[in-house]
Amino acid sequence: MTVASQVKQTLAALKGCQGTIRLYSAQAQKEEVRAVYDEVLDATAEIIYDLEERLSVLENQEPQYKGN
Amino acid sequence: MEIWVQILIKSASLFILLLAAVRLMGKKSVASATPFQLVSYIVIAVLSALISANVISNPALGLITLGVWLIGIIALEYLSLKSKLAHDLIYGKETVLVKHGRIMEESMMKARLTGEELLRALRAKNAFSLADVEFAVLEATGDISVFLKSDRKPVTARDMNIKIPPMAEPQTIIMDGNILDEPLSSLGLSRSWLMTELDKLGLLLDNIFIAQVDSSGELYVDLFDDSVQNPQPKVRQLLYAGLEKSQADLAAFALQTQDENAKAMYNKNAKKLEELLRSLKPYLLN
Numbered sequence: 001m002t003v004a005s006q007v008k009q010t011l012a013a014l015k016g017c018q019g020t021i022r023l024y025s026a027q028a029q030k031e032e033v034r035a036v037y038d039e040v041l042d043a044t045a046e047i048i049y050d051l052e053e054r055l056s057v058l059e060n061q062e063p064q065y066k067g068n
Numbered sequence: 069m070e071i072w073v074q075i076l077i078k079s080a081s082l083f084i085l086l087l088a089a090v091r092l093m094g095k096k097s098v099a100s101a102t103p104f105q106l107v108s109y110i111v112i113a114v115l116s117a118l119i120s121a122n123v124i125s126n127p128a129l130g131l132i133t134l135g136v137w138l139i140g141i142i143a144l145e146y147l148s149l150k151s152k153l154a155h156d157l158i159y160g161k162e163t164v165l166v167k168h169g170r171i172m173e174e175s176m177m178k179a180r181l182t183g184e185e186l187l188r189a190l191r192a193k194n195a196f197s198l199a200d201v202e203f204a205v206l207e208a209t210g211d212i213s214v215f216l217k218s219d220r221k222p223v224t225a226r227d228m229n230i231k232i233p234p235m236a237e238p239q240t241i242i243m244d245g246n247i248l249d250e251p252l253s254s255l256g257l258s259r260s261w262l263m264t265e266l267d268k269l270g271l272l273l274d275n276i277f278i279a280q281v282d283s284s285g286e287l288y289v290d291l292f293d294d295s296v297q298n299p300q301p302k303v304r305q306l307l308y309a310g311l312e313k314s315q316a317d318l319a320a321f322a323l324q325t326q327d328e329n330a331k332a333m334y335n336k337n338a339k340k341l342e343e344l345l346r347s348l349k350p351y352l353l354n
Contacts, residue, residue, distance in 0.1 A: 006321070013317075017307055
């Protein structure tokens with residue numbers, strides 16, 4: 001497994017978590033709870049952005065593994 | 069008129085009259101009635117039994133007696149609702165029995181309460197030692213309420229500085245295999261949502277005795293078939309575990325990479341995720 005594919009895996013897992021949190025945020029009955037979930041959503045979005053950026057660098061470095 | 073017809077008519081009309089009167093007297097339980105209320109309830113009950121069984125042969129006289137007691141009670145209750153003074157006069161005031169951890173012997177005398185009875189009531193409230201009691205009061209209904217010393221009180225989440233997410237009451241959405249639409253829609257959920265959740269658990273509607281949804285949208289079910297393990301919600305724990313794994317991955321990437329910029333980025337995000345996990349913990353793991 002190359003580094004790029006490892007990062008890709010983590011990225012996919014994080015995106016999955018983000019989806020679940022978004023669902024919880026939508027389901028939350030109380031404003032307080034929703035605020036916590038929304039804050040987490042913002043933060044995960046930032047992390048995902050960083051990881052995607054890093055992934056494109058990695059794929060540039062190892063173009064032969066692109067898409068794995 | 070034959071006597072049995074008289075009794076039949078009287079009993080039937082008293083039955084309805086009493087039903088209406090008891091509804092008018094409000095929802096207070098008999099267990100929390102003051103002594104006077106209890107006595108008047110008994111008087112009404114005995115009177116109506118006597119009238120109904122034709123022991124009081126003149127129905128007009130019987131009804132007058134019953135009416136006085138019924139209207140009297142309802143009037144007193146209304147009066148005590150409107151005025152605090154009237155309430156205290158009619159039902160009596162609460163008596164302080166223990167203050168600052170010391171027993172007020174004078175109040176005990178006034179309430180005709182022996183030390184033995186006080187100790188028994190305290191024990192019933194789980195205060196076996198008098199040293200644990202800061203304050204105790206004899207309510208007008210005869211109950212004794214106890215306020216424990218602050219270091220003897222059960223620990224709450226606030227005492228422990230534990231953050232607990234606010235929870236509203238759960239709603240019952242399936243009873244006896246039938247979907248209850250009103251609580252479901254009060255949570256903003258639909259039948260199709262419920263069906264999806266049941267599919268996820270691999271359950272049929274007919275197999276479910278009771279299902280409840282808590283305020284965070286988690287479904288709890290109890291099945292008719294008790295030999296089957298009840299599937300319990302786990303999505304939250306899985307989400308927490310997933311985030312934890314991602315956090316560990318990021319920390320590992322930070323160690324593996326040679327690129328200084330990337331190392332800093334991974335470390336920053338690993339730390340960020342760690343903070344998120346800390347704030348999510350009370351919501352996902354409980």
